[in-house]
Amino acid sequence: MSTSFEVYPTSENLPTYAELLKRTNELFEMKLRSLGVDKRFDLDFTLKNKEGTLYFNKNEVLDLTEHCYLWVFTPEVEGGFCIDQLNNDQVQADLLWEAELEREQSKRLEPLIRTSLKKKDHWSVTRYAGTASLYHLAYGIMAGALAELTKGIVFTDDDAWEYSKFPCLLEEFFAFYFDPNRAIDQAYKEAAVYHIENILKDYGGNSKNELQGGPFFELSFVIEETEHLQHLLDRMIRSSKMQIVTPDIPQMIADFYKGYPFDEEDAASHRIHQMRLNVTVKMNRVRQALLFAERIHTNLLCLSLCFYGSEFDTDEWDQPGIGADEKPEFYEMLRNMYQAIPFLIGGSALEEDIKVLFGTNECWPHAAYAIENLAADRIADRMESFDQLIISNDLYKKLELDVKGHVLHKRPDGVEILLDTEQ
Secondary structure (H helix, E strand, C coil): CEEEEEEEECCCCCCHHHHHHHHHHHHHHHHHHHCCCCCCCCEEEEECCEEEEEEECCEEECCCCCEEEEEECHHHHHEEEEEEECCCCCHHHHHHHHHHCCCHHHHHHHHHHHHCCCCCCEEEEEECCCCCCCCHHHHHHHHHHHHHHHHEEECCCHHHHHHHCCCCCCHHHHHCCHHHCCCCCCHHHHHHHHHHHHHHHHHCCCCCCCCCCEEEEEEEEEECCCCCCHHHHHHHHHHHHHHCCCCCHHHHHHHHHCCECCCCCCCCCCCEEEEEEEEEEEECCCEEEEEEEEECCCEEEEEEEEEECCCCCCCCCCCCCCCCHHHHHHHHHHHHHHHHCCCCCEEEEECHHHHHHHHCCCCCCCCCHHHHHHHHHHHHHHHEEEEEEEEEHHHHHHCCCCCCCCCEECCEEEEEEEECCCC
């Protein structure tokens, strides 16, 4: 038995093989990290046909000729999955989508679907029976990466995931994929729990008193790097009832400043500066969280505090959810952090951190994350993803944001925008 995610592009611009691989590995690492897996897997692929392996240039635009496919794998785990390129035969496409477009889930995306069906091809990302749990996660992540890079639509009708949720856009897909709490059908919930537990067992994960699963509700902010990271952490701890449970913090901070190469096989590869800590936060209910510190530009840090963000409690991981009446606790925490650490811009959101406002997918640190690249139009495009934004006075004046329709609170040292209409 095999299952597949099909990706229908709407963009004229297609990625290279290398770009698809790079983005997939970035998203895969983030997802594994969210599960509590620190181990890094580098997915790779080879081009194959029935005769064997073929030579191809990864810097060329993704274009699979007939009878060829990409085999995706990591050397550390047996098995893999494949990507096929399928022709949008207009007769077959019309027959397939004629019934699909009668469903409400499809009707809402009909203009995009019809745009995609005019394209020459689409892709199918397929995994087979007996595939390792890691690949169960990875093949969906690669489908999502392909959808992101082609502004594509994700679809499945063969039990790769819950049919009722498809077709869908990338943001929708990543919000529910591999999340047992977003599954409607019990079978998919159990499958997600089963594979996540396998991944944690095989590659090291968190215990039940540490944050696991998803989605994440994130408090994140960008601050100029004017002092040692330890001092920033001390002020964050004092501003909230937070305790760091990760051992050997001095070594973790030393490793942060040292960094690690983006490509371990390339000595000239730029260095990533990132740290992840497990923390416990005492709110009305005690919560586990992940604290990330990332250098995104020469003199800018992004700090993110991630909580289990489902509205429902989960017994599998012993994590409390966040009810509507509990959201104000998190808004107040961000306010307290701003008072203790006057950041440039910060926000609270489900499955989104403040870096998205820079409008780039570049791997940081990168010049694209310079504070000068924060523009009002970019923020306006993504503002609705957030429940709350806090912006320093100087930056707010420079941006000249249009905040009509949102609750605006002026503070002595900045501006708070509440986008959660229920608060």
